[in-house]
Structures are given as structure tokens and as C-alpha cells.
Amino acid sequence: MNCPRCHSIPRISQNNGNMIISCAVKELAEKMVEFLNRHQLAFQREDSRTLYVKIVNFKTIIDQLCHEHFTSAVQREGITVLFLDNGEKLTAEKIKYIKTLQQYYDLIKAQKLISLIDNHALTTYFQPIVDIPNNSIYGYETLCRGVDDDNSLISPSLLFEWARQADMLFYLDRECREMSLKTAAVKNIRAKVFINFIPTAIYDPHHCLQSTVKWANQLEFDPKNIIFEVTESERVEDIDHLKDILDYYKSQGFMIALDDIGSGYSSLNMVAKLQPDVIKVDRELIKDIHENxxxxxxxxxxxxxxKDNGTLVLAEGVEKSEELRFCAEHGADLAQGYYFGRPNGEPLRKL
Structure with a gap:
């Protein structure tokens, strides 16, 4: 299987060509005809809800449709569009490129995200993870931020919100993984490196993850020093698919961590089925644990x-000495949180 998403970021063509427009109801089709007549665009009606339109600069037309004429998300969801370059024929293969007008609207809004990915304008921060018994640096969690044109930072939550809206999670997630590896190599980090990934963004690990594995090998990382950390595990509906992803990472010699354990009813079931090397106990459990x-x-x-299964326990979100003391006395192997250090562009080398 070859996943086309692994190769190119989705873009809106600026070429001339033809649009095939399908409207969910006749009223939307009539509103589309009104737009086409106003802009003096030549079109043919295939039936009461389908139009064939000859256009100049597809991206310009899409922008006008989304921002001038169909300003409601409900209306945009009811219109599907397929663009064909001049001379390009409609074939079964082209069907996969059909998008709703709303999907194009989201893609227009994602232009800043696309620019950040194109220009590799992400930076990696490192938060220390501490080996509790040895009171030493065990490793670092890598956390990506965007770098805007004025050098201000764009939060990861905003980056991933943009990516979700434009169906670009795979591209952002891949860029963050690879940027984390490259920056860790530049910083000469030889401790463990925890790299987040979103499993719902990955379709076939053998194809979708090959560039990440390539960079890890090319940068000469010892695989056992790379720990891929599952984030947003609560969104995972297909546990077998997630297991395939983790098994692929393990087959390459990497370690696996599960995040937010204890935050949901299904998390312990995931531990049993996925058998990670590290589990990160949810910060809400750790907060004031000495009093709860x-x-x-x-x-x-x-x-x-x-402990019964040879898995390391990491207490996440430690901010107080009392929290650390309880976790240490009750078997935690590792700890992470502001008590030790905030994420920083320069990794903390020792405590």
C-alpha cells in the first residue's frame, strides 16, 4: 500500500481549468448560478444540482466562493468540488480529490501552517525527565512551537488546531517528529528523547513513518534512546491499529511511552494490550497527591x-517537593514537571 499523504502537503491549485460542482440541494445550485453569472463565468448545467464551470485561477475562485458568497459553514458543507486542469480528463482516480467547499475553506485558513511546514519554521523545546533513584537526567520530552515571521512563538495547541481544521495532522505531526530528532542531534543529546506522535494521523506505519525512521538512523541515534510517546490516546478508537504502529516502532528498536494514564476508564486496558516501556501518570492524579x-x-x-509487567512509571506534572516525595516513596521511576524545569530551547544538562 502506498499512502499519497506521505508525499505532498495538500494545496489549492492556481491553474486554469474546469470545476465540477455538485450541490446537495437545488437552492444551493441556484445560489451557485447566481455567483457564476455575477462573475461572468462560463458554465453548463449537467442536471439540477451539478454544474461544469470553466475558470481562470482555481484558488481565486475558491477564495471568492468561500468568503463572498457562501459564508455559512452549513452551505459550504453542502457543496462538493472537483478541479481538473485544462486538458485533464475525469477518471476514477480523480474522485479521491473531491473536497467540500468547507474543506477548501479550512485549507485556505491553514496557509500559515503550510508556510511554517514548507519553511521548516518550527523550533523544539526540551523538558527534562528525571531518574528519581539516581537524581539525574534520564531524558527530555521534545515539544515543538511555530516561529512566526516576527520571531514570536506560536503555541503547539494553536498549530494542532489549525492542522485539525485543515485535515493536516499527518503533515504537522511528521514535521514535529523530524524536527525533534534533528534538534536533539544538533544539541548533542545522548540521553533518552521522548518524541510525541498522534496515532490517528498515521495510516500505514510502514509508509507513514519511514521518513522519521530514516532520520533517526541517518542522525545515528541509538534506537533505544528514542521513546515515541502516544498523545491523544483518548481519541484512539482502533486499538489494533495503534498496536500495529507501536509494533512497527518496536521492530525498529525504539521504545514506547503512553501518556495520560489514569485519566480515562480505558487507559489501563490500553496498557495491558499495548505493553509500553514507559507509562506517564496523568498530571491530574499527581497534583497534590500527597493530600488526596x-x-x-x-x-x-x-x-x-x-511493576508486575516490567514497565517504567513516570509521574507527570510534578510541581511540589511533597508530590515528588510521595511518588518516589511509592515506586515511581521517573518524574517530569515544572519542579525540575520548564520546556526550554536549551536542554537542562544536570540537576
Whole structure:
């Protein structure tokens, strides 16, 4: 299987050509005809809801449709568009390129994100992860930010919101993984490097992850020093697919971590099925754990399951010495949080 998403970022063509427009209802088709007549665009009606339009600069027309004429998301969802370059014929293969007008609208809004990815305008921050028994740096979680034109930082939450809206999670997730590896190599980090990835953005690991594996090998990382961390595990509906992804990483010699354990009813089931090397206990469980008997019980249960299966336990979100002390006394192997250091462009080398 060859995944076309692995090769090129989706873009809106600026070529001349033909649009095939299908409207969900006749009323939308009539509104489309009104737009075409106003802009003096030649068109043919294939039926009451389908139009064939000859256009100059597809991107300009899409922008006008989205921002001038169909300003409602409901209307944009009811219109599908297929663009064919001049001389290009309609074939079965072209069907996969059909998009709703709303999808094009989201893609227009994602132009800044596309520019950031094109220009590799992401930067990587490092947050230390501490080996509790040895009181030393075990590794770092890598966290990406965007770099705007004025050198201000764009938060990861905003980057991923843009990516979700434009169906570009795969491209942003891949760029972040590869930027994390490259920056860790530049910083000469030889400790463990935790790299986040979103499993729902990956279709076939053998194709979608090959460039990440290539960079890890090319930069001469010891695979056991790379820990791929599953984020947004609560969004995963196909556990078998996630297991395929993790098995692929493991087959390449990498380690696996699961995030936010203890935050949902299904998380322990995922631990049992996926058998990670590291589990990160959710920060909400760690917060003031020294004063919360219920959270203490949950933590101890998670820790016992991990110990029985040879899995390392990482306490996430540690901000107080009392939280660290409880976690250390009750079996946590690793800890991470502002108590040790905030994410920074320069990795903390020692405590």
C-alpha cells in the first residue's frame, strides 16, 4: 500500500481549468448560478444540482466562493468540488480529490501552517525527565512551537488546531517528529528523547513513518534512546491499529511511552494490550497527591500493574517537593514537571 499523504502537503491549485460542482440541494445550485453569472463565468448545467464551470485561477475562485458568497459553514458543507486542469480528463482516480467547499475553506485558513511546514519554521523545546533513584537526567520530552515571521512563538495547541481544521495532522505531526530528532542531534543529546506522535494521523506505519525512521538512523541515534510517546490516546478508537504502529516502532528498536494514564476508564486496558516501556501518570492524579487519598490509591494500583509487567512509571506534572516525595516513596521511576524545569530551547544538562 502506498499512502499519497506521505508525499505532498495538500494545496489549492492556481491553474486554469474546469470545476465540477455538485450541490446537495437545488437552492444551493441556484445560489451557485447566481455567483457564476455575477462573475461572468462560463458554465453548463449537467442536471439540477451539478454544474461544469470553466475558470481562470482555481484558488481565486475558491477564495471568492468561500468568503463572498457562501459564508455559512452549513452551505459550504453542502457543496462538493472537483478541479481538473485544462486538458485533464475525469477518471476514477480523480474522485479521491473531491473536497467540500468547507474543506477548501479550512485549507485556505491553514496557509500559515503550510508556510511554517514548507519553511521548516518550527523550533523544539526540551523538558527534562528525571531518574528519581539516581537524581539525574534520564531524558527530555521534545515539544515543538511555530516561529512566526516576527520571531514570536506560536503555541503547539494553536498549530494542532489549525492542522485539525485543515485535515493536516499527518503533515504537522511528521514535521514535529523530524524536527525533534534533528534538534536533539544538533544539541548533542545522548540521553533518552521522548518524541510525541498522534496515532490517528498515521495510516500505514510502514509508509507513514519511514521518513522519521530514516532520520533517526541517518542522525545515528541509538534506537533505544528514542521513546515515541502516544498523545491523544483518548481519541484512539482502533486499538489494533495503534498496536500495529507501536509494533512497527518496536521492530525498529525504539521504545514506547503512553501518556495520560489514569485519566480515562480505558487507559489501563490500553496498557495491558499495548505493553509500553514507559507509562506517564496523568498530571491530574499527581497534583497534590500527597493530600488526596483517592489519587494515592489509583497511583499505587497503576504502579503495581507497571511493576508486575516490567514497565517504567513516570509521574507527570510534578510541581511540589511533597508530590515528588510521595511518588518516589511509592515506586515511581521517573518524574517530569515544572519542579525540575520548564520546556526550554536549551536542554537542562544536570540537576
Amino acid at each position: 487519598s483517592m489519587n494515592q490509591s489509583v497511583f499505587c494500583a497503576i504502579n503495581q500493574i507497571a
